[in-house]
Amino acid sequence: MPIPDVAxxxxxxxxxxxxxPLIRISDVSKTYQNGTVALSxxxxxVAHGEFVSLIxxxxxGKSTLLRLIAGLGQVSSGTIESPLSRRDARxxxxxxxxxxxxxxxxxxxxxxxxxxxxxLKLSGVGRRAAKPRIEEALAMVKLGSFAQAYPxxxxxxxKMRAAIAxxxxxxxxxxLMDEPFAALDEITRFRLNNDLLxxxxxxxxxxxFVTHSVFESVYLSNRIVVMSSRxxxxxxxxxxxxxxxxxxxxxxxxxYSEFCRQxxxxxxxxxxxxxxx
Amino acid sequence: xxxVAPHVRTxxxxxxxxxxxxxxxxxxxxxxAAWEGLVRYLAVPRFVLPPPSMIVxxxxxxxxxxxxxxxxxxxxxxxxxxxxxxxxVVIAILFAQSRLFEMSLFPYAVVLQVxxxxxxxxxxxxxxxxxxxxxxxxxxxxxxAFFPILSNTTLGLKSVDHNLQSLFDHYGATRxxxxxxxxxxxxxxxxxxxxxxxxxxxxxxxxxxxxVAGSGTGTGLAWRxxxxxxxxxxxRMFAALLLMxxxxxxxxxxxxxLEYALLHKWHESAVxxxx
Numbered sequence: 401m402p403i404p405d406v407a408x409x410x411x412x413x414x415x416x417x418x419x420x421p422l423i424r425i426s427d428v429s430k431t432y433q434n435g436t437v438a439l440s441x442x443x444x445x446v447a448h449g450e451f452v453s454l455i456x457x458x459x460x461g462k463s464t465l466l467r468l469i470a471g472l473g474q475v476s477s478g479t480i481e482s483p484l485s486r487r488d489a490r491x492x493x494x495x496x497x498x499x500x501x502x503x504x505x506x507x508x509x510x511x512x513x514x515x516x517x518x519x520l521k522l523s524g525v526g527r528r529a530a531k532p533r534i535e536e537a538l539a540m541v542k543l544g545s546f547a548q549a550y551p552x553x554x555x556x557x558x559k560m561r562a563a564i565a566x567x568x569x570x571x572x573x574x575x576l577m578d579e580p581f582a583a584l585d586e587i588t589r590f591r592l593n594n595d596l597l598x599x600x601x602x603x604x605x606x607x608x609f610v611t612h613s614v615f616e617s618v619y620l621s622n623r624i625v626v627m628s629s630r631x632x633x634x635x636x637x638x639x640x641x642x643x644x645x646x647x648x649x650x651x652x653x654x655x656y657s658e659f660c661r662q663x664x665x666x667x668x669x670x671x672x673x674x675x676x677x
Numbered sequence: 678x679x680x681v682a683p684h685v686r687t688x689x690x691x692x693x694x695x696x697x698x699x700x701x702x703x704x705x706x707x708x709x710a711a712w713e714g715l716v717r718y719l720a721v722p723r724f725v726l727p728p729p730s731m732i733v734x735x736x737x738x739x740x741x742x743x744x745x746x747x748x749x750x751x752x753x754x755x756x757x758x759x760x761x762x763x764x765x766v767v768i769a770i771l772f773a774q775s776r777l778f779e780m781s782l783f784p785y786a787v788v789l790q791v792x793x794x795x796x797x798x799x800x801x802x803x804x805x806x807x808x809x810x811x812x813x814x815x816x817x818x819x820x821x822a823f824f825p826i827l828s829n830t831t832l833g834l835k836s837v838d839h840n841l842q843s844l845f846d847h848y849g850a851t852r853x854x855x856x857x858x859x860x861x862x863x864x865x866x867x868x869x870x871x872x873x874x875x876x877x878x879x880x881x882x883x884x885x886x887x888x889v890a891g892s893g894t895g896t897g898l899a900w901r902x903x904x905x906x907x908x909x910x911x912x913r914m915f916a917a918l919l920l921m922x923x924x925x926x927x928x929x930x931x932x933x934x935l936e937y938a939l940l941h942k943w944h945e946s947a948v949x950x951x952x
Binding site: 507570 | 838840841843844845846847848849850854858859862865942943944945
């Protein structure tokens with residue numbers, strides 16, 4: 401998939417707003433009612449325009465952290481500042497966050513267009529006003545000609561595109577993605593990776609991306625945050641200092657495999673303490 | 678009869694479509710012909726088993742009174758069905774909103790369901806009083822038709838995909854939006870399954886009430902059967918029975934058609950499988 405000609409951004413230039421990160425997670429812990437400590441003392445700043453991946457073994461709390469950023473669930477202690485915690489003039493929370501789940505989570509009874517319309521419908525936007533925005537979101541993920549299809553008629557990759565379009569229709573500043581491509585085959589995943597990077601560069605989003613794939617995280621991210629389990633915590637970070645746009649040439653480059661090796665080593669270190677499991 | 682899953686369908690048969698229509702018809706014709714022939718050959722008295730030709734004659738002779746009676750029974754059945762539908766759905770929605778409400782009332786709904794309707798009928802007759810006996814079939818049919826709708830809808834409202842719930846949370850859905858756009862839509866296949874069962878049960882309830890009420894309600898199809906039986910007019914009994922089955926079939930297929938119309942675009946039960 402060719403990458404459109406967009407202004408190439410250097411990593412150093414993108415997150416250049418050190419005075420105020422877009423998302424600031426301070427000292428956050430989360431303990432479930434059954435006593436499981438999902439997260440312990442997590443600190444993480446995400447700058448405007450960054451692409452940050454969270455990676456770690458199952459049970460390291462990476463999905464929990466993402467859901468907390470999205471406002472799904474309460475922290476046990478600590479604070480999360482995100483666009484969601486800011487309020488507009490009417491005291492309504494500003495919903496600048498798009499969330500993409502691991503499953504496409506489409507409503508089977510609604511067409512693709514109606515699924516994408518849902519976030520706007522729930523916030524009271526009329527159908528007519530929403531129409532151009534729905535079309536735009538579907539065009540972004542190249543699903544324009546499937547607007548009237550039902551989810552069951554779509555392939556796995558297309559369902560995921562529809563789910564992404566639904567997240568995009570609210571024109572979010574931040575996109576939170578919870579292993580969105582984990583269930584897809586490799587060819588589809590590569591293609592969606594490329595599409596996501598292209599959109600990220602065009603739209604200047606901030607992305608927080610949960611994955612369990614070292615290769616995917618290195619390909620996509622500015623920065624990889626490595627987490628460990630029991631309790632879930634951040635144990636390391638890897639800066640992926642490679643220029644965008646990244647394409648298939650990057651995927652086969654030596655520097656790419658070097659970053660993968662480095663990230664895998666971090667991950668191995670994170671898991672070293674839990675051999676007995 | 679708790680919560681019959683709405684998506685049970687027989688696997689598509691490999692036989693061509695035309696055969697699936699033609700074969701049952703041939704079987705029917707053979708059966709009726711054998712019945713006619715055997716009854717005549719063995720000279721079975723017509724008050725034991727009349728030949729089909731005699732039943733048809735009875736149906737033609739008494740066509741208008743029988744159809745008028747069928748209309749009375751159908752009206753009661755449909756009214757009861759609609760009352761049961763509204764009651765069942767409203768109470769199921771209340772159950773879904775409040776666990777406490779469900780906990781406190783559901784057992785009594787079950788009691789109402791498991792108590793045989795025939796045994797409640799005399800009591801209901803006394804309560805409505807001789808002046809309003811016509812209300813008894815409506816009440817009894819409603820009682821039997823109500824439960825499948827209640828239990829299926831309750832189950833359906835609870836069977837909402839958890840991720841979709843999170844999605845609605847994330848986008849700040851109100852309680853009403855959640856009910857309308859998510860819970861009710863998820864529950865629809867269950868509700869339609871419940872309706873198909875309730876449609877048949879409403880007819881049974883109406884018939885039971887007519888049987889028990891006797892000549893008091895006087896004009897329904899079930900009463901025609903009792904009446905014809907008392908006079909040993911067996912062909913007429915069969916004719917009324919035929920109309921009764923026809924009512925049941927019409928109700929069943931109407932509800933199946935409704936289910937198809939509402940679900941065929943998206944629900945697995947109504948979508949053909951290609952292999």
